[in-house]
Amino acid sequence: MNRRNLLTMLGMSPVALATVPTLAAKEKKPDQKKSTVTSGGPKLEVLNPRGLPPPITLIPMAKRLDTLDGKTIYLVSDGFPGADAFLNQISIWFKKNMPSVTTVYRLKAGGFADDDPKLMAELKDKANGVIMAIGH
Amino acid sequence: MQIEKMGIPTAPMVTIAFKDLALTNAAKRGMPHERICFTPHPVWGKTDEQMYAYLEGNDPVTGKPLMKEVIGALTNPLTPDDSKSGTINPPTGAPTFVGSADELQQQFLDNGMSDFMPVILPTREKVDAMLKGTSHKPDEVVGKMTPARGAFPEWSYTVEQVAVNAVMAGATPDYFPLLLAIGSTGISALFSSTNSLVSAAVINGPIRDKLQMNYGIGAMGPFNQANAVIGRAWTLMSKNLDGGGVAGETYMGSQGNVINYNNLIIPENEKDSPWTPFHVQRGFKPEENIISFFFGFNITQGQGARGLGMKPIPHYHEAMSANLAPFASMFGALFIVDPLVAKGLGDLGFKTKENIADWLQKNTLVSVKDVKTMLFSGLPRGPEAANLTDDMMIPKWPRADSYQFVVCGGQTNPYHQLANMSYRLSVSIDKWV
Numbered sequence: 001m002n003r004r005n006l007l008t009m010l011g012m013s014p015v016a017l018a019t020v021p022t023l024a025a026k027e028k029k030p031d032q033k034k035s036t037v038t039s040g041g042p043k044l045e046v047l048n049p050r051g052l053p054p055p056i057t058l059i060p061m062a063k064r065l066d067t068l069d070g071k072t073i074y075l076v077s078d079g080f081p082g083a084d085a086f087l088n089q090i091s092i093w094f095k096k097n098m099p100s101v102t103t104v105y106r107l108k109a110g111g112f113a114d115d116d117p118k119l120m121a122e123l124k125d126k127a128n129g130v131i132m133a134i135g136h
Numbered sequence: 137m138q139i140e141k142m143g144i145p146t147a148p149m150v151t152i153a154f155k156d157l158a159l160t161n162a163a164k165r166g167m168p169h170e171r172i173c174f175t176p177h178p179v180w181g182k183t184d185e186q187m188y189a190y191l192e193g194n195d196p197v198t199g200k201p202l203m204k205e206v207i208g209a210l211t212n213p214l215t216p217d218d219s220k221s222g223t224i225n226p227p228t229g230a231p232t233f234v235g236s237a238d239e240l241q242q243q244f245l246d247n248g249m250s251d252f253m254p255v256i257l258p259t260r261e262k263v264d265a266m267l268k269g270t271s272h273k274p275d276e277v278v279g280k281m282t283p284a285r286g287a288f289p290e291w292s293y294t295v296e297q298v299a300v301n302a303v304m305a306g307a308t309p310d311y312f313p314l315l316l317a318i319g320s321t322g323i324s325a326l327f328s329s330t331n332s333l334v335s336a337a338v339i340n341g342p343i344r345d346k347l348q349m350n351y352g353i354g355a356m357g358p359f360n361q362a363n364a365v366i367g368r369a370w371t372l373m374s375k376n377l378d379g380g381g382v383a384g385e386t387y388m389g390s391q392g393n394v395i396n397y398n399n400l401i402i403p404e405n406e407k408d409s410p411w412t413p414f415h416v417q418r419g420f421k422p423e424e425n426i427i428s429f430f431f432g433f434n435i436t437q438g439q440g441a442r443g444l445g446m447k448p449i450p451h452y453h454e455a456m457s458a459n460l461a462p463f464a465s466m467f468g469a470l471f472i473v474d475p476l477v478a479k480g481l482g483d484l485g486f487k488t489k490e491n492i493a494d495w496l497q498k499n500t501l502v503s504v505k506d507v508k509t510m511l512f513s514g515l516p517r518g519p520e521a522a523n524l525t526d527d528m529m530i531p532k533w534p535r536a537d538s539y540q541f542v543v544c545g546g547q548t549n550p551y552h553q554l555a556n557m558s559y560r561l562s563v564s565i566d567k568w569v
Contacts, residue, residue: 041236047258049249049300050228051281051293051377059137059166061218062145065211073210076139081511082180082187086149089187093203113286115138123144129210130139130146136153136180136330 071128072102076119078112083133090131137167147209151177152196156384157328164226164289169218171209173202244304248382251371251397255304266299269309270316270568274299278319281373283328283380283387293319293377301376305369310347311362314339315369316568317427319377321561325399326374326381327431332389334434336400336470336557337370338542340415341425343565344403351405353546356472356553367398393434400435400555402544408475409543410482411489418562425565430540432467432557439551450550452481453492457500460532463556464512468538469496470559473552474545493539501529 065071075090077083084107091103104126109116112134123130139146150158152174162170174197175190182190195205233243240257244250256262267274274296282290298319302312318337325335344351350360358364375381383392406413406422415426436459438444443454452473460469473481486492505526507513515521516534524530533539540559545551 041238043234044237044240044257044259045232045234046240047260047263047296047300048229048231048233049258049297049304049372049376050379051291051297053164053226053228053291053379054289056164056224056226056289057166058168058220058222058224059141060221061167061169061171061214062140062143064145064213067211068207080180082178082182085182085184086175086179086187086190089184089191090206092188093191097203098207111286113284120138120142123139124142127139127144130144131206131210132139132146132148133179134148134150134154134158136151136178 065129068098068129069100072104072126074123074127074130075103075105076123076130076132077105077107078132078134079107079110080112080134080136082136087131087133137162137165137170140167140170145210146171147206148172149175149206151175151179153177154388155197157386157388160385161288169215171212173205173209174198175202249372249376250304251368251375255372256306258300258303262303263296263299266302266307266309266312267296269312270295272316272568278316279322281319281322281324281378281380283324283326283374283378287328288379288386290322291378297377298373301372302369305372306361306365307369308365311366311369313568314343314347314366314425314427314565315373317563317565318370319373320568321429321563323429323431323560324374324378324380325370326387326396328380328387328389330388330390331433332391332393333432334393334395334400334555334557335370336402336430336435336555337366338414338428338430339366339401339403339426339565340406340413340420340428341565342423343425344406349403351403351407351544353548355405355544355546356400356402363401363403364398367401370399371396395435400430402472402542405475405543405545408547410475410479410487411541411543414540414542415562417489420562420564426562427565428562429560430470430555430557431560432470432555433464435472435553435555435557437551437553438471449480449483451484452477452550452552453484453486453495453499456492456552456554457496459554460496460500463532464510465507465514465533465538466512467556468533468540468558470555470557471539471541471552472544472554473541474547474550475543476545476547476550477552478541478543480550489541490536492541493536496539497531497533497536500532502532504528504530 075087077087087105094101094103106119108119150172158172174195191203195202241254244255272295276295277292278298280290280292282288298316302315327333347362349362380386404414416422420426438459441455441458443451481492504524507515
């Protein structure tokens with residue numbers, strides 16, 4: 001997947017995506033809008049109501065695999081409905097199309113945002129790669 | 137992302153309905169080039185054959201074969217951008233904006249900084265006046281808020297930033313300590329879930345009268361300035377102080393909920409209630425000003441249920457139990473009862489809120505078979521789970537404190553409303569005076 005092209009297609013530059021939506025990025029000048037807004041009347045100065053987002057620490061991605069042949073790929077569900085059945089179909093797909101790949105299904109414990117130290121330890125120990133189904 | 141951090145290549149798979157959320161959130165959490173693969177939506181409710189067809193089809197974002205994308209996500213070599221480290225300070229715009237009143241109103245609309253209704257423009261003069269409503273310094277950090285804890289980064293905010301939102305909502309300085317108390321909890325009223333969830337705040341103590349809040353006729357409707365404005369301010373705070381409420385990015389409620397406009401603000405009618413006020417139940421003193429938070433699915437009316445036609449005293453407890461049938465046990469039950477209902481329950485022998493909660497817990501039952509088919513309801517865990525059979529009847533909630541009661545209303549009729557909501561916490565308003 002060419003992420004740069006993807007982001008461009010979505011109307012977002014990779015750099016812009018690395019930030020929160022900003023006034024500069026989203027602002028539409030009133031005179032560019034088809035609205036009844038007028039620039040008449042006295043000028044006022046008002047305060048920005050936004051809070052302060054935390055700094056973003058960029059996380060380098062993990063080194064990729066040369067090939068999936070002979071590798072163990074964990075199929076991890078975050079617990080949303082349907083994820084288990086969907087991952088089962090992925091397992092079937094690998095058996096049919098890439099039988100040298102071993103798949104292991106796991107359900108992450110807790111809510112979707114909760115940590116699961118036991119699973120993370122297992123992944124670190126045994127997984128060559130992970131396919132994670134997130135959401136519905 | 138956590139798995140990538142451990143050095144394991146990962147291909148997250150997300151349905152197309154969550155594209156914007158997934159891409160922007162990956163960036164905000166530090167991995168703007170995370171190799172997310174997209175499937176058609178939804179997965180839930182599809183047959184095995186339909187899901188397999190998704191895998192044989194294309195990624196709806198790239199238009200390329202989905203499984204090829206998944207394999208590529210795990211095997212395509214990293215680009216220099218993928219390996220970047222460092223820190224970015226995300227901007228949120230200039231500290232102030234200048235324009236005519238109309239231009240500024242439009243700017244607040246265009247940038248998603250309002251509830252899409254006109255706001256009071258937060259001029260320096262108005263914000264300074266608001267700040268006089270508290271002894272806390274303008275630059276003091278009040279708290280941290282996120283549209284969904286664990287899923288989105290937490291933003292922080294100061295007393296002054298809360299004041300800006302308070303002005304926008306139409307608050308007076310007298311309301312400000314209460315709004316700071318809300319801010320101190322970090323609870324967003326616009327929790328990002330596909331479930332279109334709602335929030336409620338119960339207010340107890342003398343501040344209800346000081347702010348001339350309405351806990352009588354029409355208390356939960358648009359008939360009182362304080363009730364309305366406090367709720368609206370909470371929504372504005374939930375949009376502006378944490379970057380929340382951006383549909384498709386930081387708000388995913390499939391249908392949304394009208395309650396999100398200004399939330400359920402429920403000042404308890406302590407004067408006409410025969411029961412202990414909600415905050416005193418939680419260990420606070422009657423003279424303390426306390427705000428208590430609830431969170432869950434929605435609110436519904438109690439009229440029409442079995443037992444309300446009984447004479448001379450309606451069997452409110454039976455009606456309440458019947459009302460609970462569609463509720464999911466993931467959240468609890470919050471009953472908002474008119475004082476007439478509380479008094480009627482008292483006449484039936486329920487002298488305390490705990491009495492009626494205990495009766496409901498013991499008598500509101502559901503079959504194991506039904507629980508197995510209900511969404512967001514679960515069977516008991518532990519040793520007893522092994523002995524459950526489909527025909528057994530079990531309590532809808534295992535604990536009586538899943539049932540909470542607040543007295544509110546003007547006694548024009550003995551009605552109650554009930555919400556599929558759970559109690560979260562109570563905090564002091566006085567601390568923010």
